[in-house]
Amino acid sequence: MSLTSLVPLIGIADVVIGLSLGSRLFLIAVGLSLIFGVLGVLNFAHGGFYMLGAYFTLAVVSNVVDNFWIAVVVGALAVGVVGAAIEFSAIRRLYDRVDSDLDQLIVTFGFVLVIHETVRFVWGSGSYSIDPPDVFNFSVALGGSTFNAYRLVVIGLAVGVLVALWLFITRTYFGSLVRGTSSDREMAAMLGVDVPRLYTGVFFLGSVLAGLGGALSAPLQSTSPALGDQVIIDAFIVVVIGGLGSMSGAFVGAMLIGMMQSLGPQFISAGSIAIPFLAMVIVLLIRPEGLFGGIGE
Amino acid sequence: MTTVLKTEDLRKQFGQLTAVDDVSIEIDDDKITSIIGPNGAGKTTFYNLLTGVLEPTSGSIWLRSGEGGELADVTDAEPHEVAQAGLSRSYQITNIFEGLTVRENVRVARISHDGSRLDFRSRATGDESVEADVEELLELTGLTDIADTPCDTLSHGEKRTVEIALALAIEPNVFLMDEPTAGMNPTEVTEIVSLIRDLDEDLDATFVVTEHNMDVVTDISDRIVVLAEGSILADGAPEDVLTDERVTEAYLGSDSV
């Protein structure tokens, strides 16, 4: 197939949609990766946090204040509080166990069930959707295809979060503590770092990011109790491909999977949903540390 | 006198750090050899290289398996292959099967040794020759009385003894002991020293010991090798090595024991 015949197949709208899907995946995956990198915990409930972010935002908009941006901030912070509470009350008890990794995975899986059912109990099994904020709620026509302008906002915010996180980790005092603790917890503790508090802080931050992803995506998807289970698997794929603990890896991995979700079906009909899992298997076998570096990179 | 274990220019680097620096050594079967050295001298790395846990950067390792065998190159062997070839070890930080009883620990080692590891069908306790060997080993190491105690409830000294029983159970030609008296009280030290002596007399295995406790070292060693900063500083009979100025300097110059 020649390039000229290939190009018209990829609409600009598909690319924008792919990048916006990637952006929401990045927001959930980067928190997952951060928590794993520092605490060594693979948080199965992270998809649930993302879903909670969307629900909280919807709830604030429809019940409290009719301002999307305030609702996004409140929703993301509320998810952070939920995450910190889970870390503080449950996960913390497991750090000192010999086989703590798997126990943590199982406990966070328990929270998957709890969050899923709580959401169903409070908001029911149906799905909700809201419009993007009015300012951005218009169609952009580019290269013969159209997409909603709000998608560009999500992409921009995701890039902004990546830059802010990078600055935070590499340039601030708290960031240096995070890096130090992630490479050697005992050494950090000996140097006087309050490790338990730092852990709760990082878990809070990671949860806020997941909540932010869910909140920002609320206008782009229908929000239902199944959302968490779908998105956590995508997030696992992203962090494995990008490298557990790597932030830039989470970004590249997320964009890769987002584009694949958007463009894949046009090129490969059969087996397209299998490809991300195949990629996950191959990366785990060949480069279990992921395609990109470690924390702070 | 036969050489049972030999290294040639064995080297291990971690990035810029050279942990083991071109060590060439020959261990003979009629002696107890002690390897000593200040902390960070490379003893544990050296053991991990010999047992296949770490891959050497360069150099080679040769092991004689059994009497009359040839020295075979085990440089690239996996840990389980090294063990099968006749090299056994005990660990500085006790490493036994904590959830199993003492007898079960020893039985696992015997099952491994007699090649029935992949037998799905028979009973683990059903092989009379294995059971007899297990009893004999428990007897030899003085563990018979506590044979049915789960290991996670044993005292530190008892665990150290189980450690030795495990290593012996695979009938090694060479037995590397990593700090056998680590963390023991004086009574336990005396007991373990006499156990090592007895074992050396009763068994064909060649003993190589790393040890911090200098009394123990002088007590049991026929030969002492001093490692410092990854290379051999001194090597010879205890009375010669321990009076060597360079050795005292290496010890006093760094973190003294």
Place this chain on the structure above:
Amino acid sequence: MSATDTGGRVSRFGSAVAEGWTRERFGLLGAVALVLVAFAPPFQVYLFTDFLVVALFALGFNLLYGYTGLLSFGHGLFYAGGAYGIAIVLRDLGPVIADVVGAGISPLVTFVLGGVVGLVLVVLVAVPVGWLSVRLEEIYFALITLAFGMLGYSLIIQDPAGLTNGTDGVIVLLGTVDLGGFSLRIGGRRIYYAISAVTVVAAVYGVWRVVNSPFGTVCKAIRESPDRAAALGIDVGHHRWMTFIVSAAVVGIAGVLRAGLASVASPGLTHWSTSAIAVIATVIGGATYFYGPIVGAFIFLYIRWAISRFPALEAYWELFFGALLIAVVLFFKQGAVGGLLLLRDRLFGDGGGGGGGALDDGQASTAADDGAESGDDNVRADRGDNS
């Protein structure tokens, strides 16, 4: 391992109850209970069959988790493998087999052949998947098995070979054996229960033998300390691979039975949320005990049933199991079996001070040795201890 030798951990739990309750008596009681279930109301028969199948699923899973320390989030792949194996044979080969052996006996022949094909299929998948997966440990092993399971899920849904019928799955029609005056509907609840009970009891016994074999003993050592096991000459990777295959095969048998019970082989069986059922049942029952997964499956199925009787709560049974799972891991990792043993200790162990002789090793050994049963009652099921 202590399940077979004298003493060990089990002796600590030896109790007055053990007196007189020999292996034969427990076996007999279990057999009687299994027969009695066949005469229960139809729904109860169905529920109990469901329990047996989930119990075998969890037991197979735990061979890997409880005995070598590898947590798989992808065992649904093998559950589905067994189910699709038999479903496809029934659909595609049923008529051919009827031509060869005659229509009367053909449903039975097809069923048995389908089961064998399902099992073989599972092993053929498990050999390469296991070989690749055991290179990783801990979280990474959980992730790669999850990926393999979801890879299978994607392939079954997209059905590139035209075998699995996409999202609808493959309908399973078991048919009726008709030999002159004698006819037998294989899919009938009671008949299917009988087939399942015999199969599951045989499989559980098989697993119990494996666990107590030299092979199983080595598995436990690997769980306790892989590097120590390697230093004793055990090829840890190879051993884990073998365990993976056996574990998958047991799960495959459960999958074969699942297909007939549900009358369909559906793609959901490979989904990670199905794999998670084995995790939930095992952890709740107690992963360190042989009978843990069986007791866990019993709790899972029967509490879910009990909750479903209250319409207001019916939809939220997952909440209960999520909370239970968290509580067990945080506060009582021995799970239900550990709890039962502790309870028995409290009730009979300390109280019977005068009869202290009951703690004698021989007694404990007899009690611990009581063989493999379906585990349908908790008294019997609390006997094993795989640590």
